[in-house]
Amino acid sequence: MPPQLRLNAVAFVSSQNHPILIRTFSQPKQDELKYHYIAHTSLDVIDERITAAGATKSTECYLGLLYVEDVAVYGYMTPLKVKIIIALELSDNVVRDIDVITISQALHTAYRRSVANPFLRLHAPSDNVTDHAVVVSAGSQKWKLFRERVDEICRAVTLPAAA
Amino acid sequence: MNSYPPELLAQLAPVMFVAGLDAPNPQDASATQGTPSKQQDPFVILKHRLREALIAQRKVAIWQPEKAKVFQAVLVDTDVRFPPRKLPPAEDQQFHPLHSPLSPLTPTSPLYPDGLIAPIWIRKHTTLVPSVFVLFKRIYEHPPAPPNLSGTEHADYDREREAEERKRDTELSAEIAQRKRSTNERSIKLTAVLMASRRMLDDPALDARLTFIRRQSGLDPRAALFVLSPVTQSEIGDFVRSLQEALYEPALDYYSNHSKRVRRKRNRHSQGTTLAMPLSPLGAGNSPRPLRPEGWTVRYEHKMACFAEFRGEDEVALKHYQDAYAALLVMFGSTAILPPRTKRWAEAKVLADCVSVKICKLYLYNNEHSMALAHHNSHMRKFSDLSRGWGIGEETFEFWSWLARQHRVFAELLEQGVRTNLKIPKHLPVPPPTAAKVAAQAAAPQRGPLEADALRALGLNPTHALQHPGFYYYMAAQCTEQRRERFLRALDSESSQHVSLSPGFSNEKKVDHLAIALELYTRAYELFKKNSASQQGRQQLWIAYRIAQTYFESGKFDMAVRFFERIAKTYRREKWDAMLRPLLSTWYACAQQLGDMELSVHLLLEMLGHRLVIDQDDPESVQEDLLAVLQSTVPSNPEQPLIVDLSESGPLLDTTTIFWTSDISVGESSAFQITLSAPPLPPISELPFASLSIYFADDLPPIVIHDASADDDMAPPLVQRVALGDLRPPQGGEDPVPREELRAKLRWDPGSSLILTGSLGSDLPGTLSVSKLVLTLKQNTWTVELPLQPNSPRLGLVREPQWLRSVTPIRFMPLPGEVHSSVTIHNKPHRISVAVGHHAPAYLGEEFPIVVDVTNTDDRELEIVVDVLLHPLEVEHAVSSITFDGQSSTSLIKGVTFGTLAPGVNMSKTLLLSVEGAIGDRTLDISVQSQTTSTTAPPPPVTSPDSPPLHTDTSETLRTLVIPSVEPIKFEQTVKYRRSTKKAAGLADIATFEDDFWDDAGEAYVSTVMTCSGQSGISVESVKLVRKDGPRAKVVDCFIDTDEEDFLSEWLSGDEFCDQCRIALSRDEESSPEDLIPGPGHYEISWRRLLSDGSKGSLSTSSFSLPRLEPPTDGLIALLDIPSVAKLHSPVSMHLIVRNNRPTRSANVVVQLDLDPVTDGFIVSGLRQGRLPVLMPGAEERLTWNLIPVECGYVKIPKMKVTDRRAVIDAQLPNASGGKAEGEDVAVVDVRMDVQPGDGASAVVYGPRTGTILVLP
Structure with missing residues (x-):
């Protein structure tokens, strides 16, 4: 039985490094801003990892442990360069890469399904200049389902017994 | 690290005392050498260099993982005294063993009676007691003998010298012996280095003297006596190295002995703990308890760890340090053993922290990063737990001060390590093992090392992932902030309750927390900068933000503002609004403190642009603040408007500019709408905008709309429309028509919008667009200009472009498809x-x-x-x-x-x-x-003659044609050749020298088929063969010459005409027979195309030359010449010409005529069988037969066989056996049918059966 993971926060960042959605699950809610900073600083490490991966021609999406503060921050980048940043609560246990990859892939799927929502583009001008704006708007307050999917993943991670 | 005693942290190395290298005093120098210049004395230089070499080789430092055999050299006087080893008992107490003055058992010791171990103990071993003692001494050198000594004088000199040397050596030995006694007491190795001049080294008496000195002084036989003469710098390095090499082992022995002694004591102690515990002589009830057994364990383990470290045995040292640490934890676990907040408790805490650092360091030496980090974390966790018990838990500043110190020490340790050889691991994910690797793993019999690999492949414990020291500095800084927070809370409660909370509180008041935090943040910032590969430096920005916050809290607003400026740039660009919000509000607070009104206005406007509401209950606050600033202050430069460009951040008003069409022709107009709408929150309705200017990208003058809100008190409608009319750029030279002043209410209630409608066109081609909108805010002396983009995208907001259709009621229509933000004007196309x-x-x-x-x-x-x-x-x-x-x-x-x-x-x-x-x-x-x-309009004056006038209205129509071309007449030519039957002219024939001599070589027949191949017919007007006779060929005749009229007609597609042309050929000795003969002329056809309307086109001429000729050549050939028709019973002659055309070989020809009496229809007279004379190359022989036909009809010519024997003879020469000679058959060609195709390669060969003769009755 692998040790249980606790998700503290999840961040989706667009290819141009604009935040799409930052969701925090840590119990004292006052730290929400902290995870914004964590997500933003992680982009540095992600840049570094991408450069390293580019040198070795690796196409791996999972970027591994980015850094440790009072949470362990993991990174994942989709093929379309949307970064998914996961903050796990620190515990003195080995975190299996496969677990983090599974969570990342679930989050990626949630994101993909939300972006595929045709209503997202209903009012968008048809020229693809604003495509990035459409992608970013997936995380806006208006679209509840994306949040719900992410929250559900968090619940599934934190309560594996229920799953 | 500075907060801990350096002795407890520094890396230990064997200690070497070096004596006798002190700078010489002047008397010595003059007495021995008598040289006036002391600088030149080689021994002074030697000593100086030795000092330098010994001291420079090792610096006391915390991080020193190299294991070279290097001593910590300490320069001492020759007569240095060691500290007393064991104190004699203070009183006459026979029962007590002797104890060191630092022992807790010695009443005068600082550790008495229950101290653990003091830094002074380590200092004793690093500075007061060496493991080896090196004594440098000059050996006595007698002045050299004067050169002119007689025999007796020489003997005298020798005697005197010997006596003097013996005397001096005895003195030296005594000195060394005395030192030897003191070192022997502590079993310290003593080594003497005798310095002698180079001359002395060659002295044969030196060996004897050295042996004498060694014996006299009682030095060890091994590695105890060195002789050194003044040498160069590099050789000194070698000497120092070999000296240490030789002394390293004794040093290790020394520390091992110490270890053994301590281990013995520990074992004895642990066996009979309480019994051996001596009572203090002052054993009164109120005196503190003596050191407990756990304490002794700590003491002994720590000592053993130190001795192991002296020996360079890191593994052993680590083990003992861990034992000491474990014992310390046990002690801390009980308040009875170590009562909190006592002196001993504080000492023990320092010791525990230092031991912990040493353990981390030793792990890191061995590259066990995760072990080191795990220990560091567990140390902090354990002592956090303990602290709670001691009443200095997480709510106290003491705790956070201590925690900050732990992080900081660890960071400093890493920083030192990184500077030399420590590598911070990169926690890159391990790619999943390939199938091959898994198979190899399964197949491999030994699984030990691979399993560790597999563990890593599974994952990583994040708490064991070592990072660069910047992170730990950052954590230390955060702990310091926590410490400040707790301190401020304590300060509050002190002022309210008037009670002193803890003894350390007054000390804490003196601490400048912010300065410490700032220092830590700055170091973290530098390290992040150094370690970051990203150009953005977002991590640095985060630290910089913390630095700025700290500056703000410490009141250095100008510094904070500088940081904020830099940070805000990236946050704005990457649209991290959530992070910008606190930044802007702090920045604004700074600006307020600094009294920088321009900056305040700028920041307040930016906050409005970011839809930032500082106080949720009072969303108007930002607007009110802004109005208050504008009303109550004066700008620093009232003349100059303040320009606030919010294009990087969010704009104040959302704007869209839409053109109805993107392409129009000259003279037409495209309608456009510019919408400026206010956000629902925060309100900006009170902002006193004075005017709105619209700038266009082209020559159009800007349009200014003035505020009309003062006209009446009515609130502006939700959608306000202002018509701008049809706008056109002015024509050249013409003054723009003065427009009536446009007025609108420039106030925006939440959610309301102002829509400017109009149309745009031009008389000249070009592109028109709105370049920017500028809102001007005016209040008192303030003039603030807010440039707006014509289209402001707001992140995460996808809006459908809409076109205002009517104002009452308000109706919009969606504009699907592409939205045009500019209009291109073209010239009207030319038809x-x-x-x-x-x-x-x-x-x-x-x-x-x-x-x-x-x-x-x-x-x-x-x-x-x-x-x-x-x-x-x-x-x-x-x-x-x-x-x-x-x-x-x-x-x-x-x-x-x-x-x-x-x-x-x-x-x-x-x-x-x-x-x-x-x-x-x-x-x-x-x-x-x-x-x-x-x-209508004259072209504008051309400024430069090279460039065409810009406004010429030209257009271009392009056509591309592909014209296929064909030959009107297709020619096909075939050539046939015929041999000549004429006899070749003899060699000496005079006629051959004539110019017009035609050396007949047969004839060529060229037949030409002309086909009209074009689609439309042609009318041929003339056809002729233009002769061009050459030396080897000439046209004899052709049909066209006589029959041209037949050709001159209209040729339609597919019509064919044929011409036959006879060409006489000649031999030419100058050209080889392989050369092709150029065609001796060409056909020329003049024609006109027949056009579809019946007319004829222009006269054109096509010409086709005759083909090149290549008459076949043959070697030996027989030509049969016979008439085609004969009359019955009247004789005809038959000729056979055998011609040798071979260039070199002669021919030996046999001719045989086979007459079949049954079938032959001839009576033949002539040669039946015979040999011809030998035919030389180029020669020919003519044979004649008379034939009388006896049958009618097609009668076969008698069979004839011509054989060349020459080749056979050649072959038979080696064996002279005669036998029936078979020859090579020679082709017999019937001249009547001698027509050869032109390719020349394969001549038709007629066999012995030739044709027939038609015999008529």
Whole structure:
């Protein structure tokens, strides 16, 4: 039985490094801003990892442990360069890469399904200049389902017994 | 690290005392050497260099993982004294063993009675007691003997010298012996180094003297006596190295002995703990308890760890440090053993922290990063737990101060390590093992090392992932902030309750927390900067933000502002609004503190742009603040408007600019709408905007809309429309028409919008767009300009473009598809029609006419100019050219003018394309350029003669033609050859020297088939064979000469005509028979194309030369010449010419005539069988038979066999056996049928059966 993971926060960042959605699950809610900073600083490490991966021609999406503060921050980048940043609560246990990859892939799927929502583009001008704006708007307050999917993943991670 | 005693942290190395290297005093120098210049004394230099070399080789440091055999050298006096080893008992107490003055058992010791171990103990071993003692001494050197000594004098000198040397050596030995006694007491190795001059080294007496000194002084036999003469710097390095090499082992022995001693004591102690515990002599009830057994364990383990460290045995040291640490934890676990907040407790805490650092360091030496980090974390966790018990838990500043110190020490340790050899691991994910690797793993019998690998592949414990020291500095800084927070809370409660909370509190008051935090953040910042590979430096920005916050809290607002400026740039660009919000509000607070009103206005506007609400209950606060600032203050420069560009951050008003169409023609207009809408929150309705200017990208003058809100008190409607009318750029030189002043209410209630409608057009082609909108805010002396983008995208907000359809009621219509933000104006297209007429394909040799017909279907007069480009053709021999309007070219004809065409007028010109050489498609580009004749507006004056006037209204119509070309007449020629039966002229024949001598070599027959292959027919006007007789060939006759009339007619497609031409051939000695003979003439056909309307085209001539001739050559040949018809019973002659055409070989020819009496229809007279005379090359022999036919009809000629024996004879020469000689058959050719095809290679060979003769009765 692998040790249980606790998700503290999840961040989706667009290819141009604009935040799409930052969701925090840590119990004292006052730290929400902290995870914004964590997500933003992680982009540095992600840049570094991408450069390293580019040198070795690796196409791996999972970027591994980015850094440790009072949470362990993991990174994942989709093929379309949307970064998914996961903050796990620190515990003195080995975190299996496969677990983090599974969570990342679930989050990626949630994101993909939300972006595929045709209503997202209903009012968008048809020229693809604003495509990035459409992608970013997936995380806006208006679209509840994306949040719900992410929250559900968090619940599934934190309560594996229920799953 | 500075907060801990350096002795407890520094890396230990064996200690070497070095004596006798002190700078010499002047008397010594003058007494020994007597040289006036002390600088030149080689021994002074030698000592100086030795000192340098020994001291410089090792610096006391915490991080020193190298294991070179290097001593910590301490320079001492020659008569240095060691500290007393064991104190004699204070009183006469026989029962007590002796104890060191630092022992807790010694009442005078600082540790008495229950101290653990003091830094002074380590200092004793690093500075007061060495493991080896090196004594440098000069050996006595007698002055050299004067050169002119007699025998007795010499003996005297020797005796004197010996006595003196013996005396001095004895003194030296005594000195060394005394030192030896003191070192022996502590079993310290003593080594003497005797310095002698180079001359002395060669002295034969030196060995004996050294042995004497060693014996006398009682030095060890091994590695105890060195002799050194003044040498160079590098040799000194070698000496120091070899000296240490030799002494390293004794040093290790020394520390091992210490370890053994301590281990013995520990074992004894742990066996009989309480019994051996001596009671203090002052054992009164109130005195503190003596040191407990756990304490002794800590003491002994720590000592052993130190000795192991001296020996360089890191593993052993680590083990003992861990034991000491474990014992310390046990002690801390009980308040009875170590009562909190006592002196001993504080000492023990320092010791525990230091031991912990040492353990981390030793792990890191061995690259066990995760072990080191795990220990560091567990140390902090355990002592956090303990702290709670001690009443200095997480709510106290003491705890956070301690925690900050732990992080900081760890960071400093890493920083030192990184500077030398420590590598921080990169926690890159391990790629999943490949199938091959898994298979190899399964197959491998030993699984030990691979399993560790597999563990890593599974994952990583994040708490064991070592990072660069910047992170730990950052954590230390955060802990320091926590510490400050707790301190401030304590300060509050102190002021309210007037009670002193803890003893450390007054000390804490003196601490400048912010300065510490700032220092830590700055170090973290530098390390992040150094370690970051990203150019953005977002991690640095985060630290910089913390630095700025700290500056803000410590009141250094100007510094904070500088940081904020830099940080905000990236956050704005990457649209991390959530992070910008606290930044902006702190920044604004700074600006307020600094009294920088421009910055305040800027920041407040930016906050409005970010939709930032500082106080959720009072969303108006930002606007109110802004109004208050504008009303109550004066700008620093009232003349200059303050420009606040919010394009990087969010704009104050959301703007969209839409053009109805993106392409219009000159003179038309495109409608546009500019929408400026206010956000629902925060309100900006009170902002006193004075005007709105609209700037266009073209020459259009800007439009200014003035505020009309003062006109009445009515609130502006939700959607306000202002018509701007039709806008056009002014014509050159013409003054813009003064417009009436536009007025609108420039106030925006939440969610309301102002829509500017109008249309835009121009009389000149170009692109028109709105370049920017500028809102001007005016209040008292303040003038603030807010430039806005014509289209402001707001992140995460996708809006459908909408077009205002009506104001009452408000109706919008969505604009699907692409949205135009600019309009392009084109000239009206010219309507001309271009028709190109021709009858492809073109015939080779013809001037092919192409009619270019231009009709002006426009309603303007157009000037037409045509260019024609002929593309080059990549085919060999292809030649083509064009002729148009009198110009000829092979590629481009430019500027053929068609003149000015009035509307409806049409004009055509004929372009001639001449195609020659080879067939193939010719490509032509015809460009028809039209230009309006500017009768209405004269063209603007041309500024530069080179550049055409910019506003000429031209357009171009392009046509591309592909003209295939074919041959009008296809020629097919076949050639046949015939041998000559004439006898060749003899060698000396005088006629051969005549100029017109024709050396007959047979004839060639050329038959030519001319086919009309083109689509349309041609009318042939003349056909002739133009003769061009050569030396080897000439045309004898042909049909055309006599029968030309038959050819002159209209040839239609597929018609064929044939001509036969006879050519006489001649031998030529100068040209070899292999050379081809050029055709002796060509056909020339003049023709006209038959056009579809029945007329005929221009006269064209095609010419085709006769083929090149290649008469066949043969070697030995027999030609049979016989008439075709004979009369019964009248004799005919039959001739056989045997001709040897071989260039070198002669021929030996046998002729045999086979007469079959049954079937033959002839009576033959002549040679039946016989040998001809030998035929030399070039010679021929003629045989004649008379035949009388006896049968009618086609009668077969008698069979004839001609054999050349020559080759056979050649072959038979080696063996002279005669036998029946078989020869080589010679071809017999019937001259009547001698026609050979022209390829020459295979001549038709007639066998012995030749043809027949028609015998008539």
